[in-house]
Amino acid sequence: VVTYNALIDGLCKMGEVQRACSILEEMFHKGCVPNIITYNSLIDGYCKVGNTIAARAVLQDMVAKGCQPDVLSYNILISGLCKANEIQSACDILEEMMICCTPDAVTYNTLLDGLFKGKRIKEAHILLEKMIAHCYFSDVVPYTILLGALCKADKIDDAQVLLQHMIRNGVEPDVVSYNTLINGLCKAKRSDDAFAMLKMMTDRGCLPNVITYNTMIYGLHTAQKPSESHALF
């Protein structure tokens, strides 16, 4: 099963759900019983190609085959629905999952991000309050989701304040947090601040990655400051 699962997951990640399904058939023929991981990979595979209908069908199907979905199964589906902009369905699935399992930090992180990206700001804030009350803000991911939401709302200064806030609360920003801010600063044409952020991350021991540099280069060019990109080398 493990070998088949690895294969199915790999195909799903490449967007080859169709081929993953033929592997599933092969498993059945060889008398190899798919487990929850097999189904979770398939749900994710359908979500990745935007086929949320099929993703939901896999969930139904696993139940029919006596395989009870777990938190991950629902998290994967909720993430897919959010990415497909089916925010309401994602909220509905949350209700549904609570019947049989307990949503975890990933569930809430996913939904928070989906609500912000889906411009459902009011609901996002309600969820945000609940997450704060339940101590979910002890992790870098929810903070980074907020940083991104602030940047996209052109509240870069608030995002900078939040960065200080998380550090004070003992949550160390990671490369994604910094990249999010650098992107926001570049889009706001604040290249000096973007360079300052790059310096700050390295000073704090966070290594820039390829996305950091792509963001800087692309940002500086669109800000009509291509000459400054030399400073990156």
Next chain:
RNA sequence: ACUUUGCGUC
């Protein structure tokens, strides 16, 4: 190294 959440280009 069997499955899920946050970042850039496309």
